[in-house]
Amino acid sequence: MTKQGSTDALPDGTTDEHELDLHRGEVLFSIANTYPSVPLMLVEAVQNAIDANASKVFIGIDVISRSIVICDNGDGVTVKRFQQALMSVGKGVKEGTDNLGRFGRGLIAPLNRCDWFEVSSQPRGSSKVNVWRFEGAKIRTQHARVLIPFTEQPGPLTDLTARFYERASLPPVAGWRTSVRLHNVSKDRVVSAAKLDDLDALIRTKLGLGMRRKGTTVQVVIIDAGKVEARTINPHAFTGERLPIVTIQDPKAGAVRFEIFKTRRVDGNRTGEVLVMNADDLYPIRWKGEFDAQAQGTGWLTAPMKEAFAALDSGFFEGVITAGRITLGEDRTTFFADDSLEALYGVINKWYRDHGRTYFEDEREARREERYLGLGERSLDYLRRLFQTDLDLAQLAAFLPDEKNARSAQVRRDAKPKQTDVKTTPRRRAIAGERKPREPKDSNRGFSFRFAYEALASSRLWEFEPDTGILTFNIRHPTWVMLDETNGQHTARHDRQVMHLQEWVALKVLLVLAESREPGFNFEIARLPVDAEVPVYARMFIQPRK
Numbered sequence: 001m002t003k004q005g006s007t008d009a010l011p012d013g014t015t016d017e018h019e020l021d022l023h024r025g026e027v028l029f030s031i032a033n034t035y036p037s038v039p040l041m042l043v044e045a046v047q048n049a050i051d052a053n054a055s056k057v058f059i060g061i062d063v064i065s066r067s068i069v070i071c072d073n074g075d076g077v078t079v080k081r082f083q084q085a086l087m088s089v090g091k092g093v094k095e096g097t098d099n100l101g102r103f104g105r106g107l108i109a110p111l112n113r114c115d116w117f118e119v120s121s122q123p124r125g126s127s128k129v130n131v132w133r134f135e136g137a138k139i140r141t142q143h144a145r146v147l148i149p150f151t152e153q154p155g156p157l158t159d160l161t162a163r164f165y166e167r168a169s170l171p172p173v174a175g176w177r178t179s180v181r182l183h184n185v186s187k188d189r190v191v192s193a194a195k196l197d198d199l200d201a202l203i204r205t206k207l208g209l210g211m212r213r214k215g216t217t218v219q220v221v222i223i224d225a226g227k228v229e230a231r232t233i234n235p236h237a238f239t240g241e242r243l244p245i246v247t248i249q250d251p252k253a254g255a256v257r258f259e260i261f262k263t264r265r266v267d268g269n270r271t272g273e274v275l276v277m278n279a280d281d282l283y284p285i286r287w288k289g290e291f292d293a294q295a296q297g298t299g300w301l302t303a304p305m306k307e308a309f310a311a312l313d314s315g316f317f318e319g320v321i322t323a324g325r326i327t328l329g330e331d332r333t334t335f336f337a338d339d340s341l342e343a344l345y346g347v348i349n350k351w352y353r354d355h356g357r358t359y360f361e362d363e364r365e366a367r368r369e370e371r372y373l374g375l376g377e378r379s380l381d382y383l384r385r386l387f388q389t390d391l392d393l394a395q396l397a398a399f400l401p402d403e404k405n406a407r408s409a410q411v412r413r414d415a416k417p418k419q420t421d422v423k424t425t426p427r428r429r430a431i432a433g434e435r436k437p438r439e440p441k442d443s444n445r446g447f448s449f450r451f452a453y454e455a456l457a458s459s460r461l462w463e464f465e466p467d468t469g470i471l472t473f474n475i476r477h478p479t480w481v482m483l484d485e486t487n488g489q490h491t492a493r494h495d496r497q498v499m500h501l502q503e504w505v506a507l508k509v510l511l512v513l514a515e516s517r518e519p520g521f522n523f524e525i526a527r528l529p530v531d532a533e534v535p536v537y538a539r540m541f542i543q544p545r546k
Helices: 024-032 038-051 079-086 104-108 136-141 162-167 193-214 287-298 303-312 339-389 391-397 403-415 478-484 492-517 528-542
Strands: 056-062 067-072 116-121 128-135 150-154 178-183 217-224 227-233 246-250 254-262 274-278 317-323 450-454 462-465 470-474
Touching (some): 038 067, 193 217, 246 339, 287 303, 303 339, 462 492, 478 492, 492 528
Antiparallel strands (some): 246 254
16 A cells, blocks of 8 residues: 555556545534434433443533432442443444443533533442543543543542422432532523423433333433423323334344324323333334435335324324334434334334224314314304394294204204115214203204215215204315315314304294295205305405415
């Protein structure tokens, strides 16, 4: 090989090798950027504590002094193990399926977030404390060799948590074996009390599985602008309705196991999250913002796959998907984009098609029905008030069937079985305007109009049952769809448009009924002008002007 820097020409037909060199100090700073935020860096610190079998982890953040301390009561770290980590920055380290630690880069995550940080640890059975100091300015200047100052001090380990517990009026905790102290953290990177919820959610979802297995809890204390906030973060647990566990074998993705739950409703909403991980790992990737974002960027998703991914991103499902052959990326937010990951996308689509879709569509139907019934009740309350105060409208209401007779007719109609070739248990039609369960039986609202909503196999927007007073809206009709959603999204504007439409149609139906005393009246013929007006009226007076 030609000497480095030689400019001597080589004889024709010969080859040579040129040396590639790296500025190690600068490269370490680039690697540290793998963790773009302090919360992700703190997750790495908690992960290291779980690796060390810690049952308690403490995170103290002083926004005023811009300092952070992380302590744990695990096994501590020996000089040999720490040196191994220092020599493994950027390459995988795996010593058993219970180890969360994978990449030495987690060790240097704080490097570009503070002036310096210090790792102190007293391994079990040792009377000495090992201390390593990482000074960013010095590391950055080191080209060929990066040297980390190390000292050995007499024990016990200095307690860095006392002032935080005192400020939070909490009893002190003893027995810490490892501490990490960050000095002069960049001002725009300090986690404030306002972001504690984000840190809480990140730790629960990223590390909940490992925390449950190791019995680990995390105590966080944040001192911020004169106020102190403390919180104990317990392992994340899925509390929804467990669906059948399914395992699908795939030659590329390996054994893919779906342990999925139907998320519980809280305040009427489902906000569950699905996690994805290697079967031998304890560190998952969150579906929202990580797994789904990577999948959308690969270009590998077909239309059916996108439907499955949207359902799993909806909050309706929660749980864990594990696959045997996918590989966690070094940034801890993605997997390696290889054949096994692409195959996993197909397996997820298969699970949704064969198992998950039924649950999701039932939920979507129930939510849609709930929404429509709410809008129907609001419209009917509005109409009822108008009819009570307007004499002309009250006269139109006289053409509706008597409320008692209308309900009797509905009972007879609902009791008649529908003709079908398939033996199923029919879902009872939900109708807005029904008497509430706690209303007395002799309650008389004086207004027998009621609204129902169905996906009718008809080109008509609405159907009316004169004997029951039920006005059914066809939610498949193009005019209804036009007013009810935009790219599948429902907003307050859509609610107003639906209410406007159904109130207008209700008035038109009453006007048609008013003609019923005319000789030769035929309801089917009388409704034709209304059907013709519907799309024109909707476009001119309901849909927003552009």
